[in-house]
Amino acid sequence: MKGISSDGVLVLGETKCSGAVSDTVYELSAKARALADSLKSSAGRRHDVNVIMMLDEKNASEADLGRIGQYGADAVAVVRGDGLPFDRAKCAKILALLAKKARPQILLASATAFGRSVMPYAAALLGTGLTADCTGLEIEEDRGLLLQTRPAIGGNVMAVIKTPNHRPQMATVRPGTFGIPEPVRGRTAKVMEPEMPYIDDSVRASSFEPFNACRAALHERDAIVSGGKGLRRAEGFELISRLAETVGAGVGASRPVVEMKWIGYPHQVGLSGQAVSPKVYIAAGISGTVQHLAGMSSSGKIVSINRDPEAPIFKVSDVAICGDLYEVIPMLIERIEKRKRGARDDG
Numbered sequence: 001m002k003g004i005s006s007d008g009v010l011v012l013g014e015t016k017c018s019g020a021v022s023d024t025v026y027e028l029s030a031k032a033r034a035l036a037d038s039l040k041s042s043a044g045r046r047h048d049v050n051v052i053m054m055l056d057e058k059n060a061s062e063a064d065l066g067r068i069g070q071y072g073a074d075a076v077a078v079v080r081g082d083g084l085p086f087d088r089a090k091c092a093k094i095l096a097l098l099a100k101k102a103r104p105q106i107l108l109a110s111a112t113a114f115g116r117s118v119m120p121y122a123a124a125l126l127g128t129g130l131t132a133d134c135t136g137l138e139i140e141e142d143r144g145l146l147l148q149t150r151p152a153i154g155g156n157v158m159a160v161i162k163t164p165n166h167r168p169q170m171a172t173v174r175p176g177t178f179g180i181p182e183p184v185r186g187r188t189a190k191v192m193e194p195e196m197p198y199i200d201d202s203v204r205a206s207s208f209e210p211f212n213a214c215r216a217a218l219h220e221r222d223a224i225v226s227g228g229k230g231l232r233r234a235e236g237f238e239l240i241s242r243l244a245e246t247v248g249a250g251v252g253a254s255r256p257v258v259e260m261k262w263i264g265y266p267h268q269v270g271l272s273g274q275a276v277s278p279k280v281y282i283a284a285g286i287s288g289t290v291q292h293l294a295g296m297s298s299s300g301k302i303v304s305i306n307r308d309p310e311a312p313i314f315k316v317s318d319v320a321i322c323g324d325l326y327e328v329i330p331m332l333i334e335r336i337e338k339r340k341r342g343a344r345d346d347g
């Protein structure tokens with residue numbers, strides 16, 4: 001790819017619903033930098049970290065994109081176009097084309113809705129493998145292969161996967177896995193717009209509903225309120241949403257309630273859903289199985305509401321409220337609103 005050196009680590013970036021660069025890009029760029037440095041020590045030379053961003057005309061300013069350099073990226077290749085980034089098939093074709101030119105050893109994306117839909121398609125186009133939902137990435141000392149760690153068999157074992165025969169070695173990473181390091185002030189990434197050949201986009205998304213997607217973009221939220229089977233009926237999510245609105249949180253869910261179609265899959269937290277690590281995670285009517293914990297146990301503070309004093313979720317909770325959620329949540333909402341009113345009156 002013109003201006004982007006080959007043989008290093010490529011990161012597929014994305015923006016938040018607001019159009020700003022997503023925190024996951026900073027997180028992955030920093031990890032990519034560490035991996036590239038390990039590749040360097042095994043091969044004796046420096047490898048670049050490049051980020052690809054697919055944007056519509058409004059998203060992310062050049063200064064915003066250049067700032068990715070503070071987290072370790074050398075260059076950011078920007079592809080702007082109608083339908084991007086929502087036309088995932090087109091994004092995958094563009095990614096595969098750019099990866100064929102840049103020939104990276106490693107290609108990473110976050111395990112967000114975007115990364116999860118674009119990366120498998122791109123892997124098929126590139127004729128390589130993909131390890132989804134990794135929770136650890138390292139470089140193997142002797143052969144310089146990417147060691148891709150992810151939970152397997154219902155979260156009971158951690159599998160370490162290698163891609164010895166195909167390139168690039170592709171992986172998606174759960175958001176929040178590595179955290180975002182302090183930026184290196186003064187560093188900036190070179191921002192460029194690579195020339196793109198014609199992309200056949202005869203199959204196109206006919207509509208997109210950004211509101212719902214943003215509501216479910218849980219990895220962007222500082223607080224999440226999740227509901228489980230203890231809600232007993234789909235309407236229970238109205239109460240969960242009221243509490244979420246009161247505290248400015250996103251809405252999450254356990255898998256059974258998603259399977260019962262009480263709420264959409266993008267809200268599912270856990271092993272087969274999203275992995276999140278907000279500052280505050282409130283679990284209501286969720287028992288706390290290992291599969292649910294796999295997606296939220298790294299949250300800053302965990303508050304749980306359950307009527308069973310023996311519920312496993314209490315073992316990982318900072319605040320455990322034993323009671324009926326239909327009594328506890330309205331009380332919580334009332335107290336929080338009262339406190340907000342008090343603060344407004346004082347201020």
Ligand SMILES: Cc1cc2nc3c(=O)[nH]c(=O)nc-3n(C[C@H](O)[C@H](O)[C@H](O)COP(=O)(O)OP(=O)(O)OC[C@H]3O[C@@H](n4cnc5c(N)ncnc54)[C@H](O)[C@@H]3O)c2cc1C
Nearest residue numbers: 228229230254255270271272273285286287291306307325
């Ligand atoms: C391969 C695999 C992947 C999976 N992936 C996921 C995943 O990504 N996410 C996920 O969540 N699960 C996942 N599961 C399912 C998981 O094993 C559990 O079935 C699920 O987490 C249980 O959901 P729950 O806590 O809502 O329901 P339950 O385990 O039935 O718990 C309901 C809880 O609500 C409490 N309760 C009932 N009524 C009230 C009330 N009125 N007030 C307060 N509390 C009340 C009960 O005491 C109970 O603790 C997966 C399973 C497998 C095998």
